[in-house]
Amino acid sequence: MVEKSWRRTEQKIREDMTFLLRNTIDKSMAQVTLAMDEEIDQEIRQRIAALIFDEIVNEIPIVPYLAVWEDGSAAITHAYLSPKVESLCGYSPAELADIGFGNIVRGNVIRFYREESGQAEKFRLLAVARQKRINGFLDSRHWEGCYQIEKRNGQSAWVIDRATITRFRNTLNDKLVCLSSGILLETTELLARQA
Numbered sequence: 001m002v003e004k005s006w007r008r009t010e011q012k013i014r015e016d017m018t019f020l021l022r023n024t025i026d027k028s029m030a031q032v033t034l035a036m037d038e039e040i041d042q043e044i045r046q047r048i049a050a051l052i053f054d055e056i057v058n059e060i061p062i063v064p065y066l067a068v069w070e071d072g073s074a075a076i077t078h079a080y081l082s083p084k085v086e087s088l089c090g091y092s093p094a095e096l097a098d099i100g101f102g103n104i105v106r107g108n109v110i111r112f113y114r115e116e117s118g119q120a121e122k123f124r125l126l127a128v129a130r131q132k133r134i135n136g137f138l139d140s141r142h143w144e145g146c147y148q149i150e151k152r153n154g155q156s157a158w159v160i161d162r163a164t165i166t167r168f169r170n171t172l173n174d175k176l177v178c179l180s181s182g183i184l185l186e187t188t189e190l191l192a193r194q195a
Contacts, residue, residue, distance in 0.1 A: 021049060021052060024048075024052060025045050025048050025049060025052075028048050028079050028080045029041070029044065029045065029048075029079065031077055031078070031079060031097055032044065032068050032077050032079050033077070034068065034069075034070060034077075034170075034177060035170075035172050035173060036170050036172060036177055037170055037171045037172050039168075040168050040170060040177050043168070043179065044066065044068060044079055044179065047066050047080075047179065047181055048066055048079060048080045051064045051065075051066060051080050051181075052080070055082060055084075061084075061185070062084070062183040062184065062185050063081070063082045063084045063085045063088050063183060063184040063185070064080070064082045064084075064181075064182070064183050065078055065080060065081045065082065065085075065180075065181075065182055065183070065184065066078070066079045066080040066179065066180070066181050066182075067079065067163075067179070067180040067182070068177065068178070068179055068180075069177075069178050069180075070170075070175050070176065070177060070178070071167060071175065071176035071177070071178055072176075076101075076102070076180075078093070078096070078097065078101060081093040081096060081097075081101075085184070088149075088151075088157070088159070088184060088186055089104060089149055089150075089151045089152060089157065090151045090152025090153055091104070091152055104149045104150050104151075105147050105148070105149055106147070106148040106149065106150050106156060107147065107148050108147070109145045109146070109147040110145060110146045110147065141164070141165050142162070142163070142164055142165075143161075143162070143163045143164075143165055143180070143182070144160070144161070144162050144163075145160070145161040145162075146158065146159070146160050146161070146187070147159060147161070156188075157186050157188045158186065158187045158188045159184050159185065159186055159187065160184070160185045160187050161182060161183075161184055162182055162183055162185075163180045163181060163182025163183070164180070164181050164182065165178055165179070165180045166178070166179045166180075166181070167179075
């Protein structure tokens with residue numbers, strides 16, 4: 001009897017977690033207004049789920065995010081921004097969606113690009129690489145940036161932003177959709193010690 005009750009409770013917990021995860025993903029996707037094909041939509045949803053799961057399992061002092069934009073556009077939408085961003089800058093993810101993360105960035109961004117698409121394909125079978133490109137996957141590159149943000153309280157903080165940017169061909173409008181899966185890490189204290 002106790003075993004059966006435990007199984008029902010366990011099943012209810014799974015159902016509740018599935019509902020909450022789906023609800024969170026749907027809320028995140030509501031912010032993405034780009035017209036895109038189903039494969040890209042599904043890719044974004046899977047990445048959001050992975051980020052949420054990773055945050056539940058690993059308690060690490062970073063702020064994971066997933067940003068989406070059309071190649072060449074300055075309009076970047078955070079499909080997912082960890083609630084931990086509030087401890088970084090004082091704004092909740094919802095507030096930053098209204099303000100725009102770019103509006104709290106101050107000064108120049110020191111950045112580095114590492115193109116790896118050509119290198120990675122040399123190690124794969126040519127047929128596999130060719131098929132990935134036919135299916136819409138174009139390339140990935142690593143991006144690292146260091147910049148200042150202005151916190152809600154008016155203070156400045158230095159942030160390291162590390163991401164992998166993946167580009168996909170959007171078959172609905174033949175444009176490129178970029179996904180940036182990355183992390184933010186405050187480094188103000190570290191930079192102050194090195195100065």
